[in-house]
Amino acid sequence: MSSEAAPATRKMTVLDPTRRSLQVSRFESMLRERVVGQAPAIDAILDAFSKILAGIRNPERPLLTLMFLGPTGVGKTETVKALAEAIFGKRNAFVRVNCQEFASEFTVSKLFGSPPGYVGNDVEPMLSQDNLDRHHKEAQTEGRGVFAEGEGRIAKLFPQVKSHYLSIVLFDEVEKAHPKLWNALLGLMEDGHLTLGNNKVVDFTRSIVVVTTNVGAEQMSEALRRKIIGFEVQTDHDQINHDISSKAIEAAKDAFPYEFLNRFDDIICFRVLTQDDLRKILKLMLQDVYKRLLGASMPIILHYSRSYLEKLQSEGTDPQFGARPMRRAVERILVAPLSRLIASNQVKAGDIISVRLRSDEPIFLREGSDKKGPTQTVIR
Structure with missing residues (x-):
């Protein structure tokens, strides 16, 4: 009879990585209520907040960088507005850069500010730290959004200190901007920082940066016209969305440098709306x-x-x-x-x-x- 003890057995539990925390589920219900038919975009945003709660996000990059592609009128900008309402309690509580206003090189200086000694150096740039943080400050002061109750776990992640201010930045229709803006976004998305004309450094490491584009809109619109998506019973909606997504990605590769596209955490093509x-x-x-x-x-x-x-x-x-x-x-x-x-x-x-x-x-x-x-x- 052997005196050796039997090896101890370990109990293993199967975990469910798809389960959301209660705090993130609150965002999920609010976003899905306002943004219809665009689950991939919502899931990417929710995963970013899960990283905040878990404390394992990359501190040297923005919280989330997304490019939204797709046909017109499917909810690209609406998604950003719904996110701002969920966090800060107002649909316009984000920094919006309408890129068609920055089509020339000299207009881009309004975003970053003029260098010392140049006209306009005393004017605060649009992407200054104060402008970036103001929506978070106002929401905390007025008790809006996640700060309404003053207790939840997400609210506690954002104490009244600069290093914890959260911001949302939208670059709308980026294909219409001067390439100088694209080059500035390269460093912003990679390192989470942007140096202004006055040599002040703006911190984007707690920013959700969303870039929208309508490149390929004509090709996608023509495909929709031919196939009347979503209005015929026999239409394979998933296949059509796959074709539309392929056209959008090809158009983006033709319009933007590869190094620009490669900096995003995710490139999401919005789905066509069904009946x-x-x-x-x-x-x-x-x-x-x-x-x-x-x-x-x-x-x-x-x-x-x-x-x-x-x-x-x-x-x-x-x-x-x-x-x-x-x-x-x-x-x-x-x-x-x-x-x-x-x-x-x-x-x-x-x-x-x-x-x-x-x-x-x-x-x-x-x-x-x-x-x-x-x-x-x-x-x-």
């Missing part, structure tokens, strides 16, 4: 109209029928232009008539207005009641 996506976006737009009506000087309550909703979606559907035609349809078919009714004193504060279709044309009804019960009056 289901457009329906969700339409409901978000109607929610915004509803809030505007309630917050107006003469607040009213709006109801609409299913057939009217389908009419709006039909009028606002154009696969080549994404969700923007839907916004125009809402303004033309709903907001403009409502504005005329309010301005002509046909409705008063507190009225309940119902919108329906009659002979395929929208009609506006004022709901009320009398001795016989509920009533509806057509208003014109």
Whole structure:
């Protein structure tokens, strides 16, 4: 009989790397509510915040650098606005560089500032540290976004010290900027720092840097026109998105230097919106109209029928232009008539207005009641 002890067995537990923390899940729900049909972009942003929580992000690079490609009107800029709202409590709480304003070399100096001795050296550059940090400071002071409760684990990651200020920077339609701007972004994305004209160094290591581009938009638009993506049952939507993504990547390689493209953490091609996506976006737009009506000087309550909703979606559907035609349809078919009714004193504060279709044309009804019960009056 052997006296040797049996080797100890170790218990192993299978871990789930796809599980999100409660704090990051809060961001996830807010982003997915506002950004429809673009899961890869949201996942990249959520992974960046997981790195902050885990404390394993690279401290010598920006928190996240992304390039957004894809057709027009699919949510590239909307994603940045939704992120700013989730973090700082305001949709415009980010530094936005409209690159078409910096098409010439001398206009780029507005971003970095003029060197000492040159005219304009006393003007604060657009990418100064103060301008970068101000949205975080304002959100903390006013208790907005992640700082509203003042306790969550994410809020504790950003104490009131400069080294912890978070910022979001958007370079919109970067292909329209002078190449001098592209060269500046090379160092920014690699080292997380940018030297201004006055020799001050700006820290981007706690910045989310997003670059959008519409290169290849014409080729993608033509492909969408031919295949009418998302509006035929037999359409292979995944295959079409793959083809569109390939066209976008090829166009980006033709338009930008390889060393520029190679600095991004991820290059994401936004997906084409399906009918289901457009329906969700339409409901978000109607929610915004509803809030505007309630917050107006003469607040009213709006109801609409299913057939009217389908009419709006039909009028606002154009696969080549994404969700923007839907916004125009809402303004033309709903907001403009409502504005005329309010301005002509046909409705008063507190009225309940119902919108329906009659002979395929929208009609506006004022709901009320009398001795016989509920009533509806057509208003014109």
